[in-house]
Amino acid sequence: MPSVFIKTYGCQMNERDSEAVAAQLVAKGYSLAPSEAVADVVLLNTCSVRDMAEQKAIGKMQNIAADVRRHRPDVVLGFMGCMAQSRGQRLIDQLPDVDLVVGTQKFHRTADYLDEIFSGRREKIVETGAEQGSEGAIKEHILNGARQHAAPVTGFVSIMQGCNQYCTFCIVPYTRGEERSRTMADIVAECRELVRGGVKEITLLGQIVTSYGKRDIPARDGKSAFVQLLEAVHEIEGLERIRFTSPHPKGYGADLVEAYALLPKLCPSAHVPAQTGSDRILKAMHRGYTRARYLEIVRQLRRVQPAIGLTTDIIVGFPGETEEDFAETLSLVDEAQFDNAYLFKYSPRRDTPAATMPDQVPDALKEQRHARVLEEVNAIGLRRYAEQVGRKAEILVEGPSKKNPARLMGRTRCNKIVLFDGGPRHLGQLMVVNITRAGSFTLYGDPAG
């Protein structure tokens, strides 16, 4: 059977989709190649959120095609994911060496498409249509160390796909389609299976997880479908930690805030994307909340979980953003005191309303504002991380550190990375460490305590 190499760009949802496609192919007898240089099938799972991500994937495919076609003309080259969905046939028109384009609702059919290409039944395949029920088709995992040094202790479970929010800067509703949620029973069964395989921490994934089941599952005792799902997953014996991403601030009703107090397995960490601190820009972005409401959510979360780890996304240079608007963003960052923030310079995406809005901000100004907010985020992060030194923290040890494999890496319940010198006996363990030092968005620990 052929070997496959999948390179993933973009978000955790893409990582999860790639893992599921890899697992489906392994189940069919494919092996996983360590690099594109030796693979029989090379798939790039692409991201469309910023133009740079698209250009990177196109450039990568050009390089692979130039190399592979010279020495190994039979290698199958394919695109999957958001850019595959939005560009479709145009990708093959631009890069004729590409054989396969798999849209975001067709991941689970990748093995069939490869069969058709290898058997010669079809030469080129572009499949980007909508498919009912596809949200339930991403459930395979690679467990038992097929890719890792040890069986993974953290697992990602896709609970819904798509987004109906239509933020004016975002391409996701066009590449991932309408919100579609899996059934609760199906999700809980997948989580149980992961826990049986040794997983201790599960992250529930979706483009807008807090909208989970909004149309299909009625609220019960004032609890949204998403909170009901958290409660159902919380029941799973052997599961130690629950996280979720990405939520929308609109989803932080009283029920979700309360869940942080009532569900001990729900980790006290939240990624709440603010995007901007200016009400005028929030409106232009079609975010559906105000600055005051956002800060109220932050206060409510800190009231129920004072040590909660809070992170956010910020976009600078949205069309029409004035110095006053930007000052509001800086002051929101200051008031919210985030542990970390992902900062983006606004990048116009085709077919989104913001791309044609007047008063686009010049790149040099975006650059300046990015640097200023980055400085603020770093200063706050440095202080918040330094506050951890001398404390004890429970970590779940995930494996060797990516940068220095001689060290082990674990995550606190508040989602901070801790590096420490440990041995094989620590792998996969929940353990308490003394925090001895803080670096840039990293903590260092001593397991002796």
Ligand code: SF4
């Ligand atoms: S809620 Fe998130 S995924 Fe949905 S349109 Fe807005 S930014 Fe995009």
